[in-house]
Amino acid sequence: VIAAVDAGLLFQLLLQGISLGAVFALLGLGIVLIYKSSGVMNFAHGSMAMFSTYIYFELMRSTPLGVAGAAIVSVVVGAALGAAVYLLVFRRMQGSGLLAKVIASLAVAGLLQGIAGYVWRDAAQAKVALAVEGSVRLPGGSLSWQEILTIFVTLAAGVALIALLRRSTFGIRLRATAQNRMAARMLGVRDNRVAATSWAIGGGLAALAGVLVIPLGALTTISMSGFMVRGFVAAAVGGLVSLPAALIGGFSLGVLQDVIIGTPLASVSRLLAGVGIAVLLLLRVERFFALEQEIRALEETG
Amino acid sequence: MTGSRGLHRLIAALAIAAALGSCALFQPERLAVRTQVSETMPGVAVTQAPGVAPTPTSGARVVFQPGSAGRAGSKANYASDDGVTAGEIRIGTVQPFDGPAAALGRPLYNTTQAYVNWINSRGGINGRRVRLFLQTACINCEKENRIAVKALVEEKKVFAIVNTYMNTYAFGAALKYLNDKKVPLIQGWSGVGADRAVWGAGQTAWNVYYTMRNEVAVHVYAAWLDKVMRSWMSAGRIPQGDFSAGTVSLDVPQDNRRAAEFEKAWKRYGTDHRVTRKERVAAEEESVTRMDSVVSAIQRSGAQAVFSASNITMVFGMQAASRQSWHVPWVAKSAWGRAATDNCGAACNGGYTDNNGWGWPGVNTPQMRQYKDVMARYYPDSTDDAQTLGGWIGMMAFEYGAGGLGADLKRGPLMDILTNLQSFDTGIGAVIDTRDTARLGERDAAADHLGMGQFMMLQICDNRFWRVTDWMGRGSKPRMLSNSGSRCGWGYP
Numbered sequence: 001v002i003a004a005v006d007a008g009l010l011f012q013l014l015l016q017g018i019s020l021g022a023v024f025a026l027l028g029l030g031i032v033l034i035y036k037s038s039g040v041m042n043f044a045h046g047s048m049a050m051f052s053t054y055i056y057f058e059l060m061r062s063t064p065l066g067v068a069g070a071a072i073v074s075v076v077v078g079a080a081l082g083a084a085v086y087l088l089v090f091r092r093m094q095g096s097g098l099l100a101k102v103i104a105s106l107a108v109a110g111l112l113q114g115i116a117g118y119v120w121r122d123a124a125q126a127k128v129a130l131a132v133e134g135s136v137r138l139p140g141g142s143l144s145w146q147e148i149l150t151i152f153v154t155l156a157a158g159v160a161l162i163a164l165l166r167r168s169t170f171g172i173r174l175r176a177t178a179q180n181r182m183a184a185r186m187l188g189v190r191d192n193r194v195a196a197t198s199w200a201i202g203g204g205l206a207a208l209a210g211v212l213v214i215p216l217g218a219l220t221t222i223s224m225s226g227f228m229v230r231g232f233v234a235a236a237v238g239g240l241v242s243l244p245a246a247l248i249g250g251f252s253l254g255v256l257q258d259v260i261i262g263t264p265l266a267s268v269s270r271l272l273a274g275v276g277i278a279v280l281l282l283l284r285v286e287r288f289f290a291l292e293q294e295i296r297a298l299e300e301t302g
Numbered sequence: 303m304t305g306s307r308g309l310h311r312l313i314a315a316l317a318i319a320a321a322l323g324s325c326a327l328f329q330p331e332r333l334a335v336r337t338q339v340s341e342t343m344p345g346v347a348v349t350q351a352p353g354v355a356p357t358p359t360s361g362a363r364v365v366f367q368p369g370s371a372g373r374a375g376s377k378a379n380y381a382s383d384d385g386v387t388a389g390e391i392r393i394g395t396v397q398p399f400d401g402p403a404a405a406l407g408r409p410l411y412n413t414t415q416a417y418v419n420w421i422n423s424r425g426g427i428n429g430r431r432v433r434l435f436l437q438t439a440c441i442n443c444e445k446e447n448r449i450a451v452k453a454l455v456e457e458k459k460v461f462a463i464v465n466t467y468m469n470t471y472a473f474g475a476a477l478k479y480l481n482d483k484k485v486p487l488i489q490g491w492s493g494v495g496a497d498r499a500v501w502g503a504g505q506t507a508w509n510v511y512y513t514m515r516n517e518v519a520v521h522v523y524a525a526w527l528d529k530v531m532r533s534w535m536s537a538g539r540i541p542q543g544d545f546s547a548g549t550v551s552l553d554v555p556q557d558n559r560r561a562a563e564f565e566k567a568w569k570r571y572g573t574d575h576r577v578t579r580k581e582r583v584a585a586e587e588e589s590v591t592r593m594d595s596v597v598s599a600i601q602r603s604g605a606q607a608v609f610s611a612s613n614i615t616m617v618f619g620m621q622a623a624s625r626q627s628w629h630v631p632w633v634a635k636s637a638w639g640r641a642a643t644d645n646c647g648a649a650c651n652g653g654y655t656d657n658n659g660w661g662w663p664g665v666n667t668p669q670m671r672q673y674k675d676v677m678a679r680y681y682p683d684s685t686d687d688a689q690t691l692g693g694w695i696g697m698m699a700f701e702y703g704a705g706g707l708g709a710d711l712k713r714g715p716l717m718d719i720l721t722n723l724q725s726f727d728t729g730i731g732a733v734i735d736t737r738d739t740a741r742l743g744e745r746d747a748a749a750d751h752l753g754m755g756q757f758m759m760l761q762i763c764d765n766r767f768w769r770v771t772d773w774m775g776r777g778s779k780p781r782m783l784s785n786s787g788s789r790c791g792w793g794y795p
Binding site: 008124125127135217 | 401403594
């Protein structure tokens with residue numbers, strides 16, 4: 001097996017895997033934040049990303065905003081969309097079980113796909129402009145500037161989020177809400193505001209992921225479905241509650257997924273991915289990243 | 303408490319597992335099946351008397367020009383079969399109208415409807431006006447497609463189904479239903495193409511469509527790629543004598559088989575023609591999430607060219623190759639559609655694909671002029687591509703067969719005509735020959751009713767398709783047209 005591996009190819013795949021993993025991590029961060037604040041496993045996350053990316057596409061197509069302006073507006077729209085989804089749907093489902101919330105999130109996903117499909121029926125499969133063109137040659141490989149940008153944006157977002165949760169009042173309130181919503185509420189934490197803010201940040205992160213990765217392919221109403229599933233896997237590494245674990249999980253998944261192509265195991269990569277996830281769940285690796293109390297509280301209130 | 307936690311963990315695990323499983327099974331357009339079939343445009347009153355139709359003959363080329371259909375005779379029209387009355391023929395079509403696949407379904411439907419309108423403006427077929435009924439269905443959804451054709455046959459009593467987007471597996475159940483009911487399925491257009499390894503002869507008795515079979519097409523792809531690579535070698539753009547190629551396919555049986563057939567055809571050119579890497583991409587979204595890595599793997603294998611077994615893998619593959627500044631020749635199966643030009647941009651400049659045998663709008667024949675006139679009248683915002691020209695050829699065949707039967711329009715005799723065409727020239731696409739023994743000498747090819755032995759190679763350049771060859775079939779000598787107009791020449795500009 002080792003003899004059959006091409007080291008140069010592995011390095012190239014490693015670079016690309018880091019970039020791809022950054023997208024999984026961005027989505028994973030949003031999924032974790034939303035789950036922590038509201039106990040919702042948000043299966044509409046990919047659709048929220050898709051919808052915001054259509055906004056970006058429309059702005060690029062119809063306005064002179066340019067890449068930066070369109071990206072900022074679409075992230076803001078993504079944040080507003082996240083807050084709106086919480087306030088209109090999930091705030092009213094606080095007493096509902098996890099399964100009901102999962103089904104509701106799937107319904108939101110379908111709704112967003114339907115709306116986007118209707119509104120942009122003239123662009124059912126659209127090409128979205130890259131934020132930055134060109135690529136850079138590295139020893140043993142190359143990487144496009146778009147991919148490099150994705151890596152740095154993800155790292156910046158991840159560090160900023162972790163800092164926000166650890167050092168700000170909002171972070172303390174969010175952690176308190178996640179660990180014991182009732183107690184937090186009794187202490188004056190406005191849990192709905194915390195949750196709405198978290199959904200807004202999650203929606204913004206989803207938009208950012210879409211704007212960064214969709215230009216590498218094509219924009220359709222289901223463009224982000226596969227990414228979202230992998231975002232969930234990244235989030236699951238930390239039991240859906242740990243931001244650092246989501247970052248690590250996302251990057252690891254991206255690297256593993258890509259590097260395996262350069263090995264003789266490529267043909268069974270999907271089987272290995274499934275086995276890997278099952279092992280993660282069985283070993284409960286989230287215990288290494290998150291407080292048992294927080295995991296349990298969310299499982300019980302979720 | 304412990305039980306509750308366990309339950310929640312189980313639900314979470316099941317939800318993630320279900321979501322992962324949906325990667326493979328995801329059917330984005332699975333919306334509610336519309337059981338109500340709608341007639342989408344009114345028919346036009348009969349205004350002309352029928353003409354005289356040519357009938358298939360043995361040996362001689364039959365040149366068919368729409369408008370000449372109709373068998374003269376004293377017999378009055380009557381209700382000769384289900385869906386046929388003295389004054390009307392009911393036909394149906396099934397199309398995806400939601401999600402990305404709508405870009406395939408809508409042009410094909412609009413073209414079919416335009417042709418129907420045109421028939422009716424000419425007085426119908428033998429004095430019978432044609433009514434087209436539309437049923438929408440998700441392109442990948444087997445049950446929806448079956449329900450769709452069932453609704454057309456049992457509720458709307460259609461005589462035949464025309465011009466579906468026949469994705470091999472998703473349409474399998476519908477095809478079985480149509481065969482059981484002995485309802486013809488007639489189409490110029492099909493998404494992926496059925497072949498005998500997928501369906502047996504018994505399953506396709508009532509199905510006919512006109513395109514080129516995969517195992518023949520791969521020989522043309524191989525010949526063309528060889529030609530392109532030699533040109534690149536002459537220009538010093540790839541190493542002399544290195545005919546290493548990679549293949550990439552969507553991980554579905556028909557694509558994988560096409561890639562394997564290409565490899566066999568490629569190796570027939572000699573030991574220096576090698577396939578150094580065979581990559582499969584699992585699903586549509588993986589063609590984005592993994593394509594950079596797939597292309598890297600092909601590049602690192604030493605490949606100097608790529609054969610893509612589907613349009614999707616070429617569009618995303620060439621973009622990934624462009625990002626990696628890896629410029630080599632690409633040849634892909636059937637990428638002639640706006641998906642390639644709209645989504646790929648300059649990254650696809652120099653890529654080659656084929657026209658499925660469905661002609662080229664630049665061909666100057668009376669039939670092509672008819673096509674353009676009618677499309678300008680009934681479907682003015684159309685783009686000439688695989689959907690429109692393929693759908694047009696399907697309707698030409700239907701008009702020819704139905705017209706030839708005159709008052710006695712019946713399903714069985716119609717299929718007899720359509721599956722026994724010999725040297726049938728539509729003036730639009732390649733000559734059609736659906737008799738089993740006449741298909742390029744392949745006497746065992748009895749399982750399907752394909753019928754074209756030739757196609758043209760097209761080049762993508764500057765977001766447009768350019769015709770770069772004449773008709774090519776197995777054994778043809780590949781030659782690039784000197785007046786193709788493309789500035790990409792043999793490769794990238």
